[in-house]
Amino acid sequence: MVTNRKLFFSLFGLLKLRRQRGNEWRRLVDRVNALPVDAPEVIAFRLTIDRVRRAQGEDLRACHDPFCANCVSQVVAGFEGDEKDLLALYHRNLAEVNFTIRTMRRRAVKREARPAALRRVA
Numbered sequence: 001m002v003t004n005r006k007l008f009f010s011l012f013g014l015l016k017l018r019r020q021r022g023n024e025w026r027r028l029v030d031r032v033n034a035l036p037v038d039a040p041e042v043i044a045f046r047l048t049i050d051r052v053r054r055a056q057g058e059d060l061r062a063c064h065d066p067f068c069a070n071c072v073s074q075v076v077a078g079f080e081g082d083e084k085d086l087l088a089l090y091h092r093n094l095a096e097v098n099f100t101i102r103t104m105r106r107r108a109v110k111r112e113a114r115p116a117a118l119r120r121v122a
């Protein structure tokens, strides 16, 4: 598993992606690019791009690199809303990702707390 996102976001693609919207978008792209791939912010960013791409009717499997900055910037270019709309979508997805992670952790803790005999049944 590759954890260094800088290997994925080519410099060219990244520079293009950063310039596509305003300052807030640029800060988000920089932040996501600096985080490990399993950070909630990165998962939410990917989810946002996938959902926008799906809404555009694009094939999600067209590019084999899930962190291809060129494809991401194509999706952003085709997004019909403004920066505020795109960021709002991202923040909704981030809330969803954080909620899912919290729910999964709570379930894992409950599973740990169960006696071993019950764990085998479940």
Ligand SMILES: [Zn+2]
Binding pocket: 063, 064, 065, 068, 069, 070, 071, 072
């Ligand atoms: Zn691509």
